[in-house]
Amino acid sequence: MNPAKLFSSPRFFPSRIDQGAKTERAALEFLKAKGCLLIEKNVRFRVGEIDLVMKEGDCLVFVEVRGRVQGAMESAQTALPPLKRMKLVRAVETYLLRMPLRESASYRSVRIDFLSHDGVEWFWCRNIEMRS
Secondary structure: HHHHHHHOOOOOOOOOHHHHHHHHHHHHHHHHHOOOOOEEEEEEEHHHHEEEEEEEOEEEEEEEEEEEEOOOOOOOOHHHOOHHHHHHHHHHHHHHHOOOOOHOOOEEHHHHHEEEEOOEEEEEEEOOOOOO
């Protein structure tokens, strides 16, 4: 077997999609351990995507998950470029507009969180500033 083919195999180098899914699964377990309940995951709209929709007490929480080899402690402002922040805000707005009124009445507040992992520990930034 050609060694170049062997080491370029997905088995040795997981794709960004595979790594992202693995990080999101780990993030979900982290948030559940902190008392959050999963509402939905990987919610996609034409305007953007929401990684996790969680409930923490009476708060509806939209979570952007990022895996980082290093620098997990960087701020959400630097880790989320303006275009990504704009798409996330539009996706959250779309989600809220499509939510049934009866269901939305059960939440007293809404926030957007940023959750990053550096391979060792989690950095959970709650209620991030979404302005550019």
